[in-house]
Amino acid sequence: MDVLLITPTEEYSKDVGDVVSLFISDYALHVNEDCAADIIITHDESIVSGTRKLSISLSGIYYTSSFSEEKIYSDKIVNKRIHKRQLKLNLYSALKEATSISPPWGALTGIRPTRLVYSYMAEGITLEESLSKLSSYYDVSSEKTELLKAVILEQKKYDSSDTRDVNIYVGIPFCLSRCRYCSFFSALADDIRLMERYTDCLIKEISAVKDMLKTSEYNIRCVYFGGGTPTALSENMLERIFIELENIISSAREVTVESGRPDSINREKLSLIKSFNIDRISINPQTKHLATLKAIGRNHTSEEIEQTFYLARDMGFNNINMDLIAGLPGEKIDMFMDTLNWASKMNPESLTVHTLSIKRASLMHLWKDSLPDGNIVSSMIDSALEYCINNKMNPYYLYRQKNQAGNLENIGFAKEGKACLYNIDTMEDTCSVIALGAGGISKRVWENRKLIKRSPNMMDPYRYIERIDEMIERKRQLFFS
């Protein structure tokens, strides 16, 4: 569908696109062009006596309009924020009326709705008041405000970090095959020479950061091996990395190794992970159904997932997470519930239920796959929520993504005491992160999130290797100077 935006403020066109995507999943936005379009959005505004009068009119297949007034603020940054919000809320109202669609998260387009609630609470209002502000201001549904409440109450049960705490992220950008929905940068784990050179550089970076940490006051809170698939590396490579990180691993409160694919795991690798006292791992089926697994490019079966899960359990792993995806191609609600039942029978300590999103960097986007019916996926997510709560797994973090089926969310559920601190910290920006390896983004968080600065590592393992000294220097600048 072609959408034409006629606006005096082109700089907000991306924000306009974010609102349009709440109602229309497949569209091309043209801004101030002389072209035909299915929907024409005309934005007008004027300033009268210190007030901005802003209107949105829709024409083409829809005819409606919306109007609002906002005070002009003297602080330029505040004024810009309010101006953008006024435009988005007007457009949201017009599109809601025209389409009769009520997006579950209302006009919210950000990926971390909990952050907005926390920011209201930081101004001194209660959780209940913050949620009601969210619903009256942004039209967030009561189901989603209840979900937010449950997540925030669950997060309160876990210790928050203090300003000296830091998390360590270790990125391993290799996978055994490319999953069709995935947008992470990862190389195929078929070039042993590249993986060895990568391991050497990663160890160099770890060693440099360890030296910097020695004279600092930072405490290690969590270590998280992500990627890619960390267990796509050979045992020897993994062992070298674990040995280099041994002191850091042993002083951390929580250490996770994403072992996402059963075809990357064997008894020897699990035994190696266990020997470093790492007990949180992730074994991710995404779905139980073989035809779907094949369609999304995962070369394993549900039986292999079960074998790997029970092997890990027998070896003493007592904190296992499983990731599932709602809305995979061709899956209906009974198939999703079948997967949920099957995964729950294995009794993992946590389940992360994602809603399918089609990101620009994924094969699904390249191959022009479309999102499934949002109402069906919404039923899947509602059922997952009910199922998990009935099975004593509470939602403890959530986030949204762009171009996600039904404009829904991803939710992490965990049994009592088994929520992943690293996930909470990452989502709520409650702890600094030193990210090592390709694709990681280091983040320094100052007290009360007053200031957050980020520094990315190169995504591509070749470029990471080429520029390893620069990656180390970036960390020195961000955390130790």
Ligand code: SF4
């Ligand atoms: S989903 Fe995981 S295993 Fe699949 S390509 Fe992405 S990072 Fe690799």
